[in-house]
Amino acid sequence: ETGVTQSPTHLIKTRGQQVTLRCSSQSGHNTVSWYQQALGQGPQFIFQYYREEENGRGNFPPRFSGLQFPNYSSELNVNALELDDSALYLCASSLGGVGNYGYTFGSGTRLTVV
Amino acid sequence: DQQVKQNSPSLSVQEGRISILNCDYTNSMFDYFLWYKKYPAEGPTFLISISSIKDKNEDGRFTVFLNKSAKHLSLHIVPSQPGDSAVYFCAAKLRSGAGSYQLTFGKGTKLSVIP
Numbered sequence: 001e002t003g004v005t006q007s008p009t010h011l012i013k014t015r016g017q018q019v020t021l022r023c024s025s026q027s028g029h030n031t032v033s034w035y036q037q038a039l040g041q042g043p044q045f046i047f048q049y050y051r052e053e054e055n056g057r058g059n060f061p062p063r064f065s066g067l068q069f070p071n072y073s074s075e076l077n078v079n080a081l082e083l084d085d086s087a088l089y090l091c092a093s094s095l096g097g098v099g100n101y102g103y104t105f106g107s108g109t110r111l112t113v114v
Numbered sequence: 115d116q117q118v119k120q121n122s123p124s125l126s127v128q129e130g131r132i133s134i135l136n137c138d139y140t141n142s143m144f145d146y147f148l149w150y151k152k153y154p155a156e157g158p159t160f161l162i163s164i165s166s167i168k169d170k171n172e173d174g175r176f177t178v179f180l181n182k183s184a185k186h187l188s189l190h191i192v193p194s195q196p197g198d199s200a201v202y203f204c205a206a207k208l209r210s211g212a213g214s215y216q217l218t219f220g221k222g223t224k225l226s227v228i229p
Contacts, residue, residue: 004157033216042118042203042219043158056214090157102148102205102217105157 002027004106006091012112013081019111021076023091026104032074033103034066035090043090049074078111086113117141118206120220127227133191135223137204140185144206148217149178149189152201161202162189194227201225 005024013019025032031050035043045058049068063079072093078085088110092103119138127133137147145166150158164171164178164187171178177190191198204220 035217035219040221042120042205042221043217045216045218048214048216050214056216058216092157102150102160102163105150105159107155107157 004091004093004104006089006106006109008109009107010110010112012114015081015083015113017081018077018079019081021078021089021091021109021111023074023076023093023106025072025074025091025093029093029095029104030072031094032068032072033092033094034074034076035092036060037088037090037108038084039087046076081113083113086111115140116220117144118204118218118220120202120204120223122223123221124224124226127194127225129196129227129229130193133189133194133198133225133227135189135191135202135204135225137187137189137220138185139187139206141206141208141218142185144208144218146207147178147180147187148205148207149176150203150205150219151198152203152222158203191225194225196227196229199225199227 007022033048034046037043046060048056052068065077067075088108090108091106094103117140148163149161152158162176180187201222201224203222205217
């Protein structure tokens with residue numbers, strides 16, 4: 001049973017650019033959530049995807065968007081990057097929502113915006 | 115507005131002793147509370163959870179206590195081991211839409227267990 005894998009592990013982008021982060025969910029999991037963890041902070045909920053549709057969103061602007069594919073893998077897209085977007089982006093998968101055992105998290109993608 | 119607060123950024127404990135990590139919350143709609151452990155360069159891993167209708171849940175060396183009236187929970191680790199050294203996040207579960215849930219995390223407490 002494979003866990004959650006994210007790519008790339010590190011990324012440097014320039015302010016104003018666009019970025020796509022990728023996530024493969026754990027085998028058997030049909031729900032993917034994305035979190036942003038800024039330095040010294042806890043992870044913050046961006047959005048959740050279930051059956052290829054966004055079904056929950058945190059307090060993030062529309063330039064944060066996502067996709068879920070039929071194999072339950074997912075992408076996070078961020079347009080018009082800002083310096084404050086520099087953070088660790090965590091993908092988490094679960095079966096039908098977070099459940100009472102939490103998610104399975106990937107190791108994250110470290111995004112630096114310069 | 116921080117709905118989940120971990121007021122101690124760090125904690126040092128001697129090996130074999132008890133570690134107590136604290137967490138406070140403000141939103142009465144949270145229905146489950148979870149603790150995650152995070153090592154550097156890894157994602158958070160689930161440790162233990164507790165329903166809002168319970169006051170205690172135990173799993174081996176880990177026990178979580180919930181005081182709903184005080185909106186406070188704590189994680190006890192007994193006995194503490196050097197491998198427990200990590201950042202511990204308290205998280206609370208909330209329904210965020212039809213069939214959707216989200217976790218609200220605290221800022222974390224860095225636990226160092228000294229051999």
